[in-house]
Amino acid sequence: MPDPRTTPAPSGDRPVDNAALWIGLLLRQFPELSVELAPGRAAPDHRPTPPPPPADLAGRLRAERAEALLLQQAHGLVAPGHSAAPLRLNISDTIRDITDGVVELEEAVRDRLGLSRVRRAAVPERLRRIAGLLDGIAADPVLAAHVRDETRRMARRCARALGDTETVVRVSGRCPWCDSVSLRAFPDRAAVLCVNPGCRCTDPDCGCHDDPAYRHTWDEGEWQHR
Structure with a gap:
């Protein structure tokens, strides 16, 4: 058994590695929300084109919410008096919350890293762009912890x-x-976790020292080589 006093912390213990797992999970599951929004109704082949993006963040958030509404309409939300599958409001709220959260997170990341704004995009593309910045995020412990916490939430x-x-x-x-x-x-995440809430490692930058919900994580490849 490796001695934790002499073995370096696994790379999976870094906040950005944990964030990568959460981003991967969101990329797989977020599209399923649109299917669950109004079960039993198939999405049409074409959706209305959303308006062009505004310049300010508040406007961008409004536009993202408008896009989420268009998504809902594509899955059965219509004007009163028309026949439609019942809308699941908890799913609608979740779509809006995650859409707003991803927009705000990408804005915060790019601002913290001194990067210019990028074009408006759907949630999955924004998540992939955040994932592409994880190496830079890792150099900022405060930002890395924030990205980990938000993607996990x-x-x-x-x-x-x-x-x-x-x-x-x-x-x-x-x-x-x-x-x-x-x-x-956790087969869905292709990861091994220590679920002991009192587990602490010797790396002062590890999330186990500042986040009560954090768990040490190794991906399957790392664990197989231990």
């Missing part, structure tokens, strides 16, 4: 709205950091 809200229960598999052996039998594999 949004991914968990998305999963709750979809009613998902993640598969968890017990892993034999003990955690290399806390020596407890607290290792669990």
Whole structure:
């Protein structure tokens, strides 16, 4: 068993590595929200073209919400008096919350990194752009923790709205950091986590020192080579 006093912290312990897992989960699950918005109705082949993006952030958020509304209309939200599948308001709220959250997060990341604004885009593309900046984000511990926390919050809200229960598999052996039998594999994330809330490593920059919800994470490839 590796000695945590002499073994460097796994790269999966960095906040940006954890954020990458949450972004991946959002990329897989966010599109499912539009399907669940009004079950039983197929999306039309063409959607109305949203208006051009405004220059200010508040306007951009309004435009993103308008786009989410167009998405809802494409899945069954119509004027009163017309026949339509019932709209699931909790899904609608989740779409709006995540859409706003991703827009604000990308704006904050680019502002903190001194990058210029980029064109307006749908949530999945924005998430991929944030993922493409993770190396730069990693150099700023405050920003990295913020990105980790926000992507985790949004991914968990998305999963709750979809009613998902993640598969968890017990892993034999003990955690290399806390020596407890607290290792669990999460196949959907292709990751191994230590679920012991008291687990702490020797890396002062690790999220376990400042985030009570943080769990040490190794991806499957890293774990297989331990």
